[in-house]
Structures are given as structure tokens and as C-alpha cells.
Amino acid sequence: MLTAGKPRLALVLAAALLLPAALTASAADGKEPPSRPAPASAALAAGEPRALVPYARSPGGADGRFAPFDPADPAAVVVTGPAYAAASDPAAVTVADGALHWSGADGSWVEWTVQAPADGLYRIGLVFDAADDREDGIGIGLQVNGRYPFREAEHVTFKREFVHETFPPKRDGFGNDVRPRSVEAEGWKEQYAADYGADPLPLRWELKKGANAVRLTGRGQPIAIRDVRLLPAAHTEKPETAGDGAAVGAGSDGAGGWYRLYEAEAIRRKSDASIQLQTADNAKATPPTDGLVRYNAIGGEQFRRSGEWVEWEFEVPESGEYEIGFKFMQSYINNVYVYRSVWIDGRMTEPSLGRQRFPYGTAWQTKRLEREDGSPLRVPLAKGKHTLRLTTAAYPVTPIREGIEAGIRQIADLEFAVRKVTGNFEKFSSGGGNADANRDWDLEAYIPDLRTRLTELADRMLELAGQMKTVTSGGTSDVELALRSAARELDGMADRPADIPNEMNRFASMQKNLSQWLYRLTDQSLALDSFWVAEPGAGLPRLLPNGLETAAYAVRSFFRTFTIDYDFRKDDPDAIDVWVNRNRDYASLIGRLAEETFTPATGIAVNVNIVPDPQLFVLGNAAGIRPDVALGVDQAMPVDFASRGALLDLSQFPDYPETAGAFHPGALRAFHYKGGDYALPEVQSFQVLAYRTDILKGLGLSPPDTWEELYRMLPNLQQNGYDFYLNPKDYQTFLYQNGAELYAPDGMSSALDTEEAYAGFRQWTEMFTLYQLPREVPSFFTHFRQGGIPIGVIDFNTYLQLQFAAPEIAGKWAIAPIPGTKRADGTVARWSGGGMQAAVAFGKTEKKAEAWAFLKWWASASTQERFGREVEALFGPEYRWNTANREAFGGLPWPAEHRKTIEEQMRWFKEAPQVPGGYFTARQMDFAWNGVVINRRNIRESLEKAVLDINREMVRKQTEFGLRDRLGGVKERLDVPSVREPPRDGGR
Structure with a gap:
């Protein structure tokens, strides 16, 4: 195991020896080193009859003249959904009740032939209804005559429509409004394909007179289509003046009163x-x-x-x-x-x-x-x-956003060009990575147009800063300041190009500063x-308060703070008290569900109270003020409290094994202590591999199934200016996949002194030394959207960001299980953790049976699935409830193409067990990583030092909790659950 990295190291050294020679040859020939390859999106576009352009440069977008929109225009051309001409999979298409019902599977298509009365621009619409229970819009690609005429056509969204289930809102027992659910409006919806980041009106397609083929390409969501509509979209020269009743006019300033x-x-x-x-x-x-x-x-x-x-x-x-x-x-x-x-x-x-x-x-x-x-x-x-x-x-700020995006790409291209010359590829590291500060660099010998590129880019940043004035409502915006700061940095680099290799962090700083405003702008x-x-x-009433009214209101509000009650159910002395460490809407929903299903079924009333600060659990327990049940607690809290005798051991109940069977074994072990089980998991995160399908396809790459496959693809990625993202804090994945554990089976010492642990630690650190993955990535989400890091391991929160906050790459990315380690039997181990929140019952409750009944109800598949759906109905799909219940997880509206992948990865979920002093493990592993990766220390020595420090802290805490005597002798041992294999059924 000690020599596993030597063959790879030899290859890296050989490449390093060849690089200067290659660069010298280029310089001698008077040639610049090879430029960065065209992005995969350009390669893909080359397959089209004409490269995809933004809508603004298409015939419909470039025609700046206004074209009124009236869906009731009698000139509209209508083709019924059932009159489709062709489909990629006839079995995925059915006709019923006067509509076409289509599965919308990713990449599938349905096509209609429509007759345009004349050459010209048209808007394309659907009369449709959603055919699933998701909350997000229906994404579709829209081709005309066999091609996407502009970039935005690759993914247009037809919106669902929602109403509030109750309005005015209902009120709770204290007179507070209860936020109403959003429910999808029934019936057919008529909408036209639009992108309001590109145009305030629906998009316009150029059609020829006669027959035209309109093809919809699925993005994984079913839809029922009653009609396909064409609406003529000719421009108008009509001025903005008063006209007939169908137009908007200036009118007179005559007085009126209504x-x-x-x-x-x-x-x-x-x-x-x-x-x-x-x-x-x-x-x-x-x-x-x-x-x-x-x-x-x-x-x-x-x-x-x-x-x-x-x-x-x-x-x-x-x-x-x-x-x-x-x-x-x-x-x-x-x-x-x-x-x-x-x-x-x-x-x-x-x-x-x-x-x-x-x-x-x-x-x-x-x-x-x-x-x-x-x-x-x-x-x-x-x-x-x-x-x-x-x-x-x-759309008014879209040109500025696109200009900033282009500027960020140009900064990245300049950075890549400099790194090719210097051989410094330690991106995102502080101080510029491994640049030799004692060496003089003549970058212009290798990049003759370096100054020109820097100054032109600085001028472009200033131009964009000037454009910001047109969308600024007064003063100077933060976006403008970031642009002017980038221009100064670029001008400074142009003045002193020899200093650039020793200040590579300036590139990352500019990209970070611009990126943080890029998407906030839209x-x-x-x-x-x-x-x-x-x-x-008309004489309107005054709608805004004056200074006196504002001051008086502030005083009244201050005194009201002394009477605010975080309860929202009237206390029932016979009820169980449930503290919820979540916001008011979540707590209100839990209380409502309990009233509707739990109390009628059990006869047990529930008082639900909000805990605005989780520290109140600690303070309340110390003061003897504690609930019967607590929800939303951090995963470390159950064992921390159980070691002090503060929680109820749930394993004492006969039906505990049946209830616990709904969860992943790797999740439950985090709540085990001294033979007892003290919590049920509520939500748990996961990790998956996210990758840009367009970029990997352009490079001829596939997502890696194992780490060895990743090692083989990294040279291709990095030589083309791309990279792979891995969270540098995630050591558990490599330890578990190599068969190691964090603690000995008796929980009394660290298990990081084993050869399996050494192999995992070495693999983890070599990712950032031998393979030079980026040590610091300010925002993987941003780099993934822009394509600089087209592949990486992400968590649940980043997954939701990509799913709901990156519409411009919809259909251009996918997920897979994380790379794994091949075992002796040929299977691939994909162990990884993620983080959880849990539900507990307090040990001193006088209502133990009632508390356990509530926990069983709350953790059940039916309650968790309903709660998850209600949360999305309240807040939208980006508030997906990542329930830990395996059956309920499968019942939530995950995209069909993602659910199977996530469930497979969740089988391999394994969180760290909690033991006294275990909090020191993460800290010491961080120190050990810094020692190897940053300070170039010996791998084994760094790990051994971490083990010594972890064991020292564990002994101290074990003595505090009576597991050891004052001389260090063991009085009582723990039992750390071991999870060697994932559940076979995937959870359902």
C-alpha cells in the first residue's frame, strides 16, 4: 500500500520534464503555446445546420420593432394535439379525451406539421395540462424544421398555474394567519413559448409559407397537449398614443374621482x-x-x-x-x-x-x-x-449579465494561458499555488498579445460598468463597483506582466467577485x-407612513416583542409538548398534520412550539425545562444528550426494530450509544456526481464509475483547461470505501491507525497533491454553470441549486453515483455520508408511550411523504424535503431520470458514529490534510499525529463520562455499530 502512488508519480514527473522543452520549442519557433480548445458547446453546435446563437441575434430577436401580443388574434393557426405527424416512441404517446398524452421522456420527441399562411415571424404556443404531481414548470426543447434556431429554444418552460387553497388565510388559536397551501389550478392552460430573460414578449420563430415541422423534445416531464398554436408576430409601427379600445393610449389629463x-x-x-x-x-x-x-x-x-x-x-x-x-x-x-x-x-x-x-x-x-x-x-x-x-x-439586464459571463470566461482563458507557461496548475489556492517567487518570467515571449488582451478586457469591464448606469436607480451599484475593480486589476496586470505568475490568486479573486454579482443581477x-x-x-389616499407614524409604530412594535408567543397551539396540560427547531410555517404544518391524523388516530393531543435557537435545547435541559419530543435537532445532539442521561432510549419499545427498518442502517448508527438508540433520522443529505453532458461529450468522456477511471480522465480534463471538484473536507468517503472505520469496535479509541485508514487518508490527500484537484473553489455552482469545472461531487443543496436555479443549463447536465472503489468481489463500494437532522424524546418525560407514538407517526412513510408534498405546495420545489424515510423518499416528486441514481447512492449512506470526544476527529483530520497538502509533510506522520491527538481527547471525555477511571483504566466499553453492506432493496 505504501508504493501505490509511484507509477502515477513517475508519469507526472515525466510530463513535467517534457513541458518546459515543449514550451521552449514553441518559443523558438516564434509560436504561442496551443490555445484553449473550443468549449464542448461549440462542438455540439457545429452539428447543427447553423451554430446556435442567442435569441437577440436571431431574426425574431434582432427585429427591434414592437410586435403586439394578443392570444385572441383570429389569424392564429391551430393544430390539435392528436393530429401529430410523428413521434420518436409511439408507445409513449396516447390520444384520449381530445388531447395528446405524452410521457415527455428525456430526449424523446413529438412533431406536428403546421401551415403558415405567409413567410414571417410567428409565436408558438400550447394549450396543455401537466400530467404529473410536480411543482416546477414543464421544460421542453422546441425545434422548427429540424433545428433549434436560437439558444433559448433548447429549453423553454411552460408554467403550471397555482391558486391558494384558502383565502383569506385561516387563523390559528392565537389569531395568527396560517399560510395557505398552493394547489395547481385545474383545466387547460394556454401559453406561448417565452424566455423573459431575452424578451418581454413570447419568442418569435421564423417560418416559411406552407408546411413547417414543429417538434417538441422532452425533458423528463409528462404533458397533455390539446392544441399547438401559431400566432403571427409581425411588427407594428403604431405609435404609443390613444387609439381604439384594444390599445393603450396617452389620453387626456381630465379630472376624475373614482x-x-x-x-x-x-x-x-x-x-x-x-x-x-x-x-x-x-x-x-x-x-x-x-x-x-x-x-x-x-x-x-x-x-x-x-x-x-x-x-x-x-x-x-x-x-x-x-x-x-x-x-x-x-x-x-x-x-x-x-x-x-x-x-x-x-x-x-x-x-x-x-x-x-x-x-x-x-x-x-x-x-x-x-x-x-x-x-x-x-x-x-x-x-x-x-x-x-x-x-x-x-431582459434589460441580460446583455450586461452575458457580458460579465464572457468577461469571466476571458479571465479564465488568460489564467489558463499563464499557467501553461509557468506549469502552475494549482488553481484556487491562496498565494497563487506553486509559482516560484524567485524566478523572473517573460510571459510576453510566450503570449505575445498578453498586454492587448488584458487592456481590451479592462476596457470591456469599464464598458459594462457604464451600461450598468442604464439599469441603476440612483447612486452606484455594487455590480458597477465590482466591474470597475476588475478593470483596475486587469490594467495593473497589463502594466506589470512579469508579476502575474507570482500573483495568480488575482485571477481567482476577480472571477469570484464578478460571479457573486452575476446571478444576483438577474x-x-x-x-x-x-x-x-x-x-x-383621482385623489388617492396616502399609502405610505410619515415620520411620526413610523416612529410611533416602531415604539409599539418594540413593546410587543415582550409579549410574542412562539407557541401557536393553545397549551393542553394533557398533551405532549413538541419543540420544533424550524420556522413558523414548518411548525404550523406539523401541528396541523398532527391535528388531522395523529390525534384522531391515537387520542393524544399535541402542543407544538417553535425553538428559534437550538441552544435552547441545552439551556432548557439544564434548567429542567424540556419538552417530551424535539424535532429538527442536529445529528450530534442525540448522543451528546444521551451520554448525559437526558434522552429516551427508543430501542426499549418492542416495535422499534420495525420503525427503524424504514431508515438506512448507516444513518441510524449515528444515534447509537451504549446499547441504546436515541433518535430517528428526519432528513439526510446525499452526495452524487454531477456532470455537464455537453462538455464531457465534446471531450469524448464519460462519467467515471471508479476513482481509477477518474484518474485516467483527469489529464484530458486538465489539459483542456477544465477540472474536477471534490470537497476537500470529505475524508469519510475515502476511509469507508477503503474498508476503514473512524473508531475501534468498542468506541474507546480511534481506528485511524489501521492500514485501511492509511490507504483512505493517502487517497484523499493525493487527490489534491498528486492529481492537483482545486483546493479552494469559491462556488462550484457558478463554475459548473459556466463550464470551467464541468464535473464534481455535490451535496443535496447544490443539487437543488442546479435543478431550480440554473435554467440556462437545463438538459445539459446529469447525475450519477459518486465514483467508488472496486472491491475484491468485483463490486464497487460507494460509501459516503452527508449530514442529518433527527427527532428525539427526552428521558424525563412522564409520557414515554405517547412520545414514542408521536415519533413513530412523524417518522412514518405516510406522514413524511405528505409533509414533503405540503412543504413544496407552500414554498415550491426548491424547498424539497429530503426525508430520511426510504419509502417516503421514493414517493416525493423527484425527476424520473434522477430518482434511480439518488436512491442507488443513498443505499451507500454511512454517517460517522458519535462517541465521547469524537468531535475532535474532524478537527484533527483537517489539520492532517493541511499538513500533507499545504505544508508537504509526510502522509503517515501527519495521520499518526492526528490519531494521537484524537485518542488523547477521547480519553479525557471518557473519564468525564465515567467510562474510564482517573488513572485511565477502562470501566465500561461502548459498542460502535458496523455497517459493511448496503441494504439490497434500495430502501423500498
């Missing part, structure tokens, strides 16, 4: 379940809070992504022109406007409606619809009811309290 205020939270429909009701707590909020929870606003940071919309219904008493305005809060990104497009009765008939901007401010503000010049925009409306829709539209958060419809000149 107005009506509408509560923004009283929506008709919304596009996403995640757009939630909020609390506006100020002196003029309507309805007022009065010290209670009142959901009297909507939106905020949950109403931010392009394409999300909310819709209201309103009514006017007479036909005529009206002004529309909003009371809003926009304090989310400093000094930058956020944008919304406005739809009246589903139509947009004037350019100004597509570009309504809301300025930044730290307090509530008001604004009315207006034109580009700031003059009022008056809407002609017929007497009666109408709909008003606000859609998030980030997060268009907006909260709404109310809106009004009024005749021009």
Missing part, C-alpha cells in the same frame, strides 16, 4: 408555488398586523426569477382610461432597478408595458405605470372585469402590498 385599492395578496393565479404570501409590517400596511402574523403582501425574494408571474382580477365601473399603480418594496440589490412586464387581459399592446421598472429603496414605495419618459401610461378599459398580470422580466425580487386602479386625477 379609484379602488386592491390587496396584492388576493391573487387570482400565480405561475409558481414558491411565490408566497408575506408579512408587510409597517404603519400603513393593509391589513395591519397589530402584533400578529398577517399575510398582507406577496412576493419578495420568492418572486424574482424571469418568467414568474402573479395575476389579479379587478373591475372598473365605466369604460374609459385608467391609471394603475403599485405599493411595493424593492430593497434586494443595491441601487439597481428590477423589471416587470404588464399584461392586461392577457395582452400586451404597447412597448412600455413590457419594461416597467421598480427603483431600489429601503422602505415601501409607490409607482404608477409609466412610459419610458416618465409620463403616465393610461390604459383604456371596457366596463367590467379584467385581469392584470405582472411577469418578472430580466434576481428581480419584488414585494407587493397593494395596487390601485383609478381614473386620471
Whole structure:
């Protein structure tokens, strides 16, 4: 085992010896070292009849003239869903009830032939209904005549539509509002393919007169399609002036008196379940809070992504022109406007409606619809009811975002060019990695245009900073400051190119600073309290508080803090007390589910209380104030409390084995202590391998099944300027996959002194020394989106980010089980941990049986699945409840193409057992990693020192808990559960 790395090391050394010679030859020939290969996306696009371009450069996007949108246009061409012409898999398509029902499997397709009446631009829409129980939109690729005409067509989203199950909200026993569930609206939806990051109106496709093929490509979600629609989208020269009743006009400034205020939270429909009701707590909020929870606003940071919309219904008493305005809060990104497009009765008939901007401010503000010049925009409306829709539209900032993205790529290309010359590939490390500070570098001999590239890029950063002024609502934005800072850095490098190899961290710093603002720029958060419809000149009431009202309200709010009760169920002395370490909405939902199913079935009442700080568990236990049950506790807490006699041993109940069978053995062992089991897992994270399918395909690579396969693919990745991401803190994966354990079977000492542990530790550290994986990655999520690190091991939270916050790479990435270690029997071990939260019962409860009954109910598959679905109905799919119950996990709406992979990896879940003093293990392993990777110390010596320090701390804690006497003699041993094989059934 001690010489396992020597063959690979010899190859690396040989390559290092050849590199300077190769560079010298290039210099002698007067040639620059090879440039970075074209990204895989370019290689893929080469297979198209014409390379994919952004929508802005397509015929529909480049035509800057306004084309009104009216879905009721009689010129629309309609083809029924059942009249499809072809399908990739006829078995995946059925016709029933006048609609086409399609499985939408990833990569499958259905095609229709539509007749365009003339050459020109058209919008393409569907009359559809979702055919599954997920909460996110339905992603589809849309080709016309056998090709994607622009980049955005590869993934368009048809939104589901949601309503609130109850409105006004119900109230709990204390008079607080209970946030209503979002449920999908029934019936057919008519929508047109759109990308509101590219255009405020639905996208336009260029069609020829006669027959055209419209093909939908599946992205893994089933759909029912009643109609496919073509809508002519010719431009108009019509000026923004008053016209007939179907258009928006300027009108006169005649006086009028009628107005009506509408509560923004009283929506008709919304596009996403995640757009939630909020609390506006100020002196003029309507309805007022009065010290209670009142959901009297909507939106905020949950109403931010392009394409999300909310819709209201309103009514006017007479036909005529009206002004529309909003009371809003926009304090989310400093000094930058956020944008919304406005739809009246589903139509947009004037350019100004597509570009309504809301300025930044730290307090509530008001604004009315207006034109580009700031003059009022008056809407002609017929007497009666109408709909008003606000859609998030980030398209005004998209060119800036794309410019920043391009700048980040150019910075990365410059960094790669310099690293090729210096041989320093220790990316993301502080101080620039292994550059030789005593060596003089003549970079311009190898990169003749280095200064030019640096100065041109600096000029581009300044140009983008200037463009930021056009979307800035006053003052200087943080994005502009980051751009100007990058320009100064680049100019400084151009002035002193010889210093660059010794300051490589400047590249990473620029990329990090720009990346952190890149995606916030397109997060268009907006909260709404109310809106009004009024005749021009109507005398509206004052909607914003003055200084005196604000001060008085602040005083009242201060005194109310002394009476706030974190309970939301009236205490029942015969009920069990449950403390929940989660937010109010989660706790409220747990209480409601208990009332609906647990109490009727058992006769046991439940008092649910919020614990805002987990430290209260410790303080409460010390003070003798403790609940019967606690939920949402950290995975280290059960054994910590059990070692002090504070928790109930759940294994004493006869049906414990049946209940525990619902969970992974590798999760349960974290809650075992001295023969007892003290918790049930609630949620657990997982790790999977995420990879960019487009980039790996362009490189001719496949995701590695084992670490040995990864070693073989790394040269290809790194020689092309890419890299692999691995969390440098994750030592458990390598220890477990090599057959090691953290502690001896009796739990009295560290087990890191075994040869298996040494092999795992060596493999872990060599990832960052021999194979030079990046030691620090400021944001893998950002690098993965941009393609610089197209493959890596991710956790549950990063998975959700990629799933719901990276629409531009939808369909271009996939997941697989993490690389494993091949065992003697030929199987591949994929052990890894992830982290958990748990549910416990306190040992001094007088209601032990009742507490156990509640834990069984809470941890059951039916409760966990229902709770998970209710959470998504409240907050949206990005709040996926990663339940630890294996059966419930499979019942949640995971993407079909991902569920099997995640379940396979979850079979191999193994968390660290908890023992007294075990907290020292992670600290010492971190020190040992630093010793080897950063300070180049001997691998075995670093590990042995860690073992000594871990054992010393374990002995100290064992003495404290009475497991050893004062002389160190063992009085009582522990039993550490061993998990050698995963469950065969995958969990269900």
C-alpha cells in the first residue's frame, strides 16, 4: 500500500520534464503555446445546420420593432394535439379525451406539421395540462424544421398555474394567519413559448409559407397537449398614443374621482408555488398586523426569477382610461432597478408595458405605470372585469449579465494561458499555488498579445460598468463597483506582466467577485402590498407612513416583542409538548398534520412550539425545562444528550426494530450509544456526481464509475483547461470505501491507525497533491454553470441549486453515483455520508408511550411523504424535503431520470458514529490534510499525529463520562455499530 502512488508519480514527473522543452520549442519557433480548445458547446453546435446563437441575434430577436401580443388574434393557426405527424416512441404517446398524452421522456420527441399562411415571424404556443404531481414548470426543447434556431429554444418552460387553497388565510388559536397551501389550478392552460430573460414578449420563430415541422423534445416531464398554436408576430409601427379600445393610449389629463385599492395578496393565479404570501409590517400596511402574523403582501425574494408571474382580477365601473399603480418594496440589490412586464387581459399592446421598472429603496414605495419618459401610461378599459398580470422580466439586464459571463470566461482563458507557461496548475489556492517567487518570467515571449488582451478586457469591464448606469436607480451599484475593480486589476496586470505568475490568486479573486454579482443581477425580487386602479386625477389616499407614524409604530412594535408567543397551539396540560427547531410555517404544518391524523388516530393531543435557537435545547435541559419530543435537532445532539442521561432510549419499545427498518442502517448508527438508540433520522443529505453532458461529450468522456477511471480522465480534463471538484473536507468517503472505520469496535479509541485508514487518508490527500484537484473553489455552482469545472461531487443543496436555479443549463447536465472503489468481489463500494437532522424524546418525560407514538407517526412513510408534498405546495420545489424515510423518499416528486441514481447512492449512506470526544476527529483530520497538502509533510506522520491527538481527547471525555477511571483504566466499553453492506432493496 505504501508504493501505490509511484507509477502515477513517475508519469507526472515525466510530463513535467517534457513541458518546459515543449514550451521552449514553441518559443523558438516564434509560436504561442496551443490555445484553449473550443468549449464542448461549440462542438455540439457545429452539428447543427447553423451554430446556435442567442435569441437577440436571431431574426425574431434582432427585429427591434414592437410586435403586439394578443392570444385572441383570429389569424392564429391551430393544430390539435392528436393530429401529430410523428413521434420518436409511439408507445409513449396516447390520444384520449381530445388531447395528446405524452410521457415527455428525456430526449424523446413529438412533431406536428403546421401551415403558415405567409413567410414571417410567428409565436408558438400550447394549450396543455401537466400530467404529473410536480411543482416546477414543464421544460421542453422546441425545434422548427429540424433545428433549434436560437439558444433559448433548447429549453423553454411552460408554467403550471397555482391558486391558494384558502383565502383569506385561516387563523390559528392565537389569531395568527396560517399560510395557505398552493394547489395547481385545474383545466387547460394556454401559453406561448417565452424566455423573459431575452424578451418581454413570447419568442418569435421564423417560418416559411406552407408546411413547417414543429417538434417538441422532452425533458423528463409528462404533458397533455390539446392544441399547438401559431400566432403571427409581425411588427407594428403604431405609435404609443390613444387609439381604439384594444390599445393603450396617452389620453387626456381630465379630472376624475373614482379609484379602488386592491390587496396584492388576493391573487387570482400565480405561475409558481414558491411565490408566497408575506408579512408587510409597517404603519400603513393593509391589513395591519397589530402584533400578529398577517399575510398582507406577496412576493419578495420568492418572486424574482424571469418568467414568474402573479395575476389579479379587478373591475372598473365605466369604460374609459385608467391609471394603475403599485405599493411595493424593492430593497434586494443595491441601487439597481428590477423589471416587470404588464399584461392586461392577457395582452400586451404597447412597448412600455413590457419594461416597467421598480427603483431600489429601503422602505415601501409607490409607482404608477409609466412610459419610458416618465409620463403616465393610461390604459383604456371596457366596463367590467379584467385581469392584470405582472411577469418578472430580466431582459434589460441580460446583455450586461452575458457580458460579465464572457468577461469571466476571458479571465479564465488568460489564467489558463499563464499557467501553461509557468506549469502552475494549482488553481484556487491562496498565494497563487506553486509559482516560484524567485524566478523572473517573460510571459510576453510566450503570449505575445498578453498586454492587448488584458487592456481590451479592462476596457470591456469599464464598458459594462457604464451600461450598468442604464439599469441603476440612483447612486452606484455594487455590480458597477465590482466591474470597475476588475478593470483596475486587469490594467495593473497589463502594466506589470512579469508579476502575474507570482500573483495568480488575482485571477481567482476577480472571477469570484464578478460571479457573486452575476446571478444576483438577474434576481428581480419584488414585494407587493397593494395596487390601485383609478381614473386620471383621482385623489388617492396616502399609502405610505410619515415620520411620526413610523416612529410611533416602531415604539409599539418594540413593546410587543415582550409579549410574542412562539407557541401557536393553545397549551393542553394533557398533551405532549413538541419543540420544533424550524420556522413558523414548518411548525404550523406539523401541528396541523398532527391535528388531522395523529390525534384522531391515537387520542393524544399535541402542543407544538417553535425553538428559534437550538441552544435552547441545552439551556432548557439544564434548567429542567424540556419538552417530551424535539424535532429538527442536529445529528450530534442525540448522543451528546444521551451520554448525559437526558434522552429516551427508543430501542426499549418492542416495535422499534420495525420503525427503524424504514431508515438506512448507516444513518441510524449515528444515534447509537451504549446499547441504546436515541433518535430517528428526519432528513439526510446525499452526495452524487454531477456532470455537464455537453462538455464531457465534446471531450469524448464519460462519467467515471471508479476513482481509477477518474484518474485516467483527469489529464484530458486538465489539459483542456477544465477540472474536477471534490470537497476537500470529505475524508469519510475515502476511509469507508477503503474498508476503514473512524473508531475501534468498542468506541474507546480511534481506528485511524489501521492500514485501511492509511490507504483512505493517502487517497484523499493525493487527490489534491498528486492529481492537483482545486483546493479552494469559491462556488462550484457558478463554475459548473459556466463550464470551467464541468464535473464534481455535490451535496443535496447544490443539487437543488442546479435543478431550480440554473435554467440556462437545463438538459445539459446529469447525475450519477459518486465514483467508488472496486472491491475484491468485483463490486464497487460507494460509501459516503452527508449530514442529518433527527427527532428525539427526552428521558424525563412522564409520557414515554405517547412520545414514542408521536415519533413513530412523524417518522412514518405516510406522514413524511405528505409533509414533503405540503412543504413544496407552500414554498415550491426548491424547498424539497429530503426525508430520511426510504419509502417516503421514493414517493416525493423527484425527476424520473434522477430518482434511480439518488436512491442507488443513498443505499451507500454511512454517517460517522458519535462517541465521547469524537468531535475532535474532524478537527484533527483537517489539520492532517493541511499538513500533507499545504505544508508537504509526510502522509503517515501527519495521520499518526492526528490519531494521537484524537485518542488523547477521547480519553479525557471518557473519564468525564465515567467510562474510564482517573488513572485511565477502562470501566465500561461502548459498542460502535458496523455497517459493511448496503441494504439490497434500495430502501423500498
